[in-house]
Amino acid sequence: MLSVALSTLRTRWVTFAGSFVALSLGVALLTVMGQALASSLDAPDRKPERFAAAPVVVKGADTLRVPTPNGVRVRKLAHPRGVPAAAVARLRRLGPVVEDRSFAVRARGGPGDLVGHPWSTAAFARYEIGAGRAPRAADEVVISGAWAKPGERVRTGGGTVRVVGTVRIAGTPVGRGFENAVFYTDQRAARLSPRSVQLAVDAAPAAVRAAVRGSEGGRVLTGDGRRDADPGPDRDREALMAMNALFGTAGGVTAFVSVFVVASTFAFAVAQRRREFGLLRTAGATPGQLRRMVFAEALVVGVLASATGCLLGAYGAPQLAAWVVDGGVAPGWFTIGDHVWPYHVAFWTGLLVALCGVAAASWRAGRTGPAQALREATVDTGTMPPGRWLSGLALLLTAVITLCLALVTDPGELLHRKTYMSRPMLLITAVALLAPAVVPPLTRLIAWLPAQLPGASGMLVRENAAAGVRRTAAVAAPVLVTVALTGSLLGATATLNDAKAGEVRARTAADFVITPAGGTGFDAATLRRLRAVPGAEVSASTSSEVYVLEDGVSLVASEARAADPGPLAATTRLPLEAGRAADLDDDSIIVNGEWQQHTVGRRVPVWLGDGTRKWLRIAAVMATGTGGNGVYVTPRNAPGATVDRVDITLTDGADASAVAAALKKAVHTTGGRLLTKDQWIRASYPRTKDVTRIGLLLVLGIALLYTGISLANTMAMATSDRVRDLATLRLAGATPGQILRLVGAEALMVVVVGAVLGVLVAGLNLMGMGSALHLLSVPTTIRIPWTAIGAAVGACATLAVVSSVAPAALALRRWTAPKALFQRTGSRRHGG
Numbered sequence: 075m076l077s078v079a080l081s082t083l084r085t086r087w088v089t090f091a092g093s094f095v096a097l098s099l100g101v102a103l104l105t106v107m108g109q110a111l112a113s114s115l116d117a118p119d120r121k122p123e124r125f126a127a128a129p130v131v132v133k134g135a136d137t138l139r140v141p142t143p144n145g146v147r148v149r150k151l152a153h154p155r156g157v158p159a160a161a162v163a164r165l166r167r168l169g170p171v172v173e174d175r176s177f178a179v180r181a182r183g184g185p186g187d188l189v190g191h192p193w194s195t196a197a198f199a200r201y202e203i204g205a206g207r208a209p210r211a212a213d214e215v216v217i218s219g220a221w222a223k224p225g226e227r228v229r230t231g232g233g234t235v236r237v238v239g240t241v242r243i244a245g246t247p248v249g250r251g252f253e254n255a256v257f258y259t260d261q262r263a264a265r266l267s268p269r270s271v272q273l274a275v276d277a278a279p280a281a282v283r284a285a286v287r288g289s290e291g292g293r294v295l296t297g298d299g300r301r302d303a304d305p306g307p308d309r310d311r312e313a314l315m316a317m318n319a320l321f322g323t324a325g326g327v328t329a330f331v332s333v334f335v336v337a338s339t340f341a342f343a344v345a346q347r348r349r350e351f352g353l354l355r356t357a358g359a360t361p362g363q364l365r366r367m368v369f370a371e372a373l374v375v376g377v378l379a380s381a382t383g384c385l386l387g388a389y390g391a392p393q394l395a396a397w398v399v400d401g402g403v404a405p406g407w408f409t410i411g412d413h414v415w416p417y418h419v420a421f422w423t424g425l426l427v428a429l430c431g432v433a434a435a436s437w438r439a440g441r442t443g444p445a446q447a448l449r450e451a452t453v454d455t456g457t458m459p460p461g462r463w464l465s466g467l468a469l470l471l472t473a474v475i476t477l478c479l480a481l482v483t484d485p486g487e488l489l490h491r492k493t494y495m496s497r498p499m500l501l502i503t504a505v506a507l508l509a510p511a512v513v514p515p516l517t518r519l520i521a522w523l524p525a526q527l528p529g530a531s532g533m534l535v536r537e538n539a540a541a542g543v544r545r546t547a548a549v550a551a552p553v554l555v556t557v558a559l560t561g562s563l564l565g566a567t568a569t570l571n572d573a574k575a576g577e578v579r580a581r582t583a584a585d586f587v588i589t590p591a592g593g594t595g596f597d598a599a600t601l602r603r604l605r606a607v608p609g610a611e612v613s614a615s616t617s618s619e620v621y622v623l624e625d626g627v628s629l630v631a632s633e634a635r636a637a638d639p640g641p642l643a644a645t646t647r648l649p650l651e652a653g654r655a656a657d658l659d660d661d662s663i664i665v666n667g668e669w670q671q672h673t674v675g676r677r678v679p680v681w682l683g684d685g686t687r688k689w690l691r692i693a694a695v696m697a698t699g700t701g702g703n704g705v706y707v708t709p710r711n712a713p714g715a716t717v718d719r720v721d722i723t724l725t726d727g728a729d730a731s732a733v734a735a736a737l738k739k740a741v742h743t744t745g746g747r748l749l750t751k752d753q754w755i756r757a758s759y760p761r762t763k764d765v766t767r768i769g770l771l772l773v774l775g776i777a778l779l780y781t782g783i784s785l786a787n788t789m790a791m792a793t794s795d796r797v798r799d800l801a802t803l804r805l806a807g808a809t810p811g812q813i814l815r816l817v818g819a820e821a822l823m824v825v826v827v828g829a830v831l832g833v834l835v836a837g838l839n840l841m842g843m844g845s846a847l848h849l850l851s852v853p854t855t856i857r858i859p860w861t862a863i864g865a866a867v868g869a870c871a872t873l874a875v876v877s878s879v880a881p882a883a884l885a886l887r888r889w890t891a892p893k894a895l896f897q898r899t900g901s902r903r904h905g906g
Contacts, residue, residue: 105387108416153714206239376428466507557832595716609728613641653694
């Protein structure tokens with residue numbers, strides 16, 4: 075049977091070309107994802123940057139460590155503590171001590187991510203003067219980069235300064251450093267940022283450890299450990315973790331769509347070859363030999379396609395790495411390493427996909443009887459065997475049951491990215507398995523109106539699509555995948571973003587909101603000027619975190635906003651389910667329904683943003699919502715936090731324009747931004763994260779790519795198999811133009827069928843998310859991305875029409891009446 079299989083591959087190479095291309099691209103994508111995963115898991119640790127030349131760095135407590143029966147749980151503190159004064163005094167006796175400070179700087183004409191430091195810390199990052207000199211006066215600064223020249227005066231949020239010099243890291247060009255820095259004199263930096271959480275010490279590490287020993291939470295950093303003193307020391311690790319999730323999801327979608335397309339292609343190919351298999355059975359072939367022949371064909375295609383895919387993946391992996399770096403998802407140093415195991419995984423997975431995809435088709439081939447060689451009817455029968463019914467209904471029932479369980483037990487789980495990106499696959503598979511049962515009535519329903527028009531074209535389109543169930547289902551399957559994924563994923567993100575925006579809109583009762591420039595925060599003088607504005611009720615609030623231990627083993631961090639209860643009640647409408655916002659005081663907290671303990675009046679042990687442990691009484695409970703409601707405390711329970719938002723409500727009779735002018739004047743020197751309520755809501759409208767956006771592009775790109783391959787291949791196979799049909803129409807008097815229009819209309823009909831099924835799947839998925847939001851007390855409207863769905867359907871329709879009309883036109887050009895009338899198919903010639 076191997077020789078017969080090889081002969082079949084040579085004769086029917088067009089039939090297997092689509093499977094080969096689809097599988098090779100799938101293996102290539104798996105290779106790329108595997109190489110990216112391997113490189114991220116084996117990525118080198120980032121070297122120290124800001125303190126690369128510092129002998130020793132002492133960092134204040136920046137982590138919360140809570141012992142539990144299952145080990146110590148650790149969380150990063152929202153507001154790290156400074157090094158204790160007693161320890162600093164002991165360190166000064168060992169050698170020179172330089173206190174580090176980092177604070178945001180807003181400068182006209184400068185980059186948006188400027189950060190200020192004391193000049194004494196510049197040497198630790200190996201900065202060297204490129205032009206000019208060091209700062210000596212309070213209004214003098216030195217900058218990195220080339221956005222200003224020595225001698226220029228620059229207006230900043232802290233006053234106008236004069237640039238007296240520029241610096242660069244030794245051995246690197248100007249502007250190629252790791253930050254956009256502004257260096258002040260040490261005294262001026264201390265006034266701009268009084269709080270210091272780490273310092274550099276020029277002394278022996280052992281002596282420094284001895285001096286710090288006994289200080290609460292202090293850490294001594296040396297060698298590569300000094301990278302923990304850099305800003306955002308965990309950013310690379312978090313970026314790599316996000317990449318792992320991204321590539322894992324994309325790899326799963328690749329495997330799913332590969333199996334889907336390959337199985338559909340092989341199933342249709344086997345259905346087309348019923349006469350051929352019947353002739354082989356007549357010649358004495360056993361069912362087992364037929365099954366082995368089909369498996370041998372898949373094995374050959376799988377080996378060749380997998381090898382080709384590995385070669386393509388070796389070229390594509392560096393391109394993907396460059397893309398995620400440019401998109402800001404991966405660290406700038408991320409590159410693809412030299413790993414072998416991804417090639418093995420991709421190759422054997424591709425081979426397994428080929429064999430799994432042909433398993434059901436080979437069983438159907440083995441059941442072909444000798445009488446099929448005499449078959450003349452073109453109406454498909456037996457398209458829904460019991461096994462297909464059971465599989466389709468089981469998957470559909472599983473999807474419904476798991477959705478209901480999630481809605482009953484944890485509706486918030488349906489809002490997670492991994493959930494709404496994976497759940498559509500279950501429904502897609504179920505609907506695809508049940509498609510042959512749905513296609514005939516759905517086709518007749520869609521084509522009912524065209525069939526009523528004058529002429530026979532509408533009737534022929536309807537009957538051909540309904541009679542060729544296998545062909546219609548095989549072509550509709552990739553359209554179903556593309557439309558369902560497009561509608562489900564883009565609709566889920568749009569619905570979730572709209573729900574979050576609705577929560578912001580419902581919570582905001584303020585007429586104006588003021589935000590600081592560059593995340594610098596507001597000082598006490600600015601707050602006094604704002605509170606002095608007549609006609610304005612001012613609520614200054616800060617961002618922090620609160621930590622709670624749940625089930626005795628899980629340390630959970632909750633976003634917290636600290637504000638005085640009176641102004642808070644005047645400027646914010648909290649979605650309370652129990653209690654009153656007015657009851658908030660220094661001894662209490664407002665929690666949300668996600669907390670394990672959320673009974674009003676109960677006391678809960680918590681840790682504040684700086685690690686201080688405290689028992690607080692629950693004053694009120696908010697609805698869970700989309701998970702962004704967080705908790706509320708008073709400013710005394712957010713030590714170390716700076717005011718980063720000011721909400722203003724107009725008092726009765728106040729003139730809005732006059733109050734707005736006075737507020738702008740009050741924050742003019744600090745560069746604060748005054749927004750109206752509507753502007754604040756628009757500015758706060760949730761945006762899709764870069765990781766999620768790139769993940770969606772990958773998933774939808776994979777789906778559309780496979781759709782194109784499968785459509786082109788299946789339509790070409792189907793059209794070439796209908797040479798006799800086209801010849802009959804030609805002999806009946808149809809012109810070539812009429813025949814081509816008929817073929818194109820049939821292709822459009824099949825695409826519409828797939829699109830309707832895809833929209834049905836997307837609608838069911840989005841209804842599940844809408845139900846979850848309703849249970850979480852989040853009023854929202856389901857957002858169906860009709861524009862994106864229309865673009866996907868348009869692309870599928872174009873591919874289907876071109877892939878069907880082109881081979882039909884070619885067949886008509888070669889048409890001769892006697893030959894076409896008695897021609898069976900390429901498979902009959904091979905079988906005969």
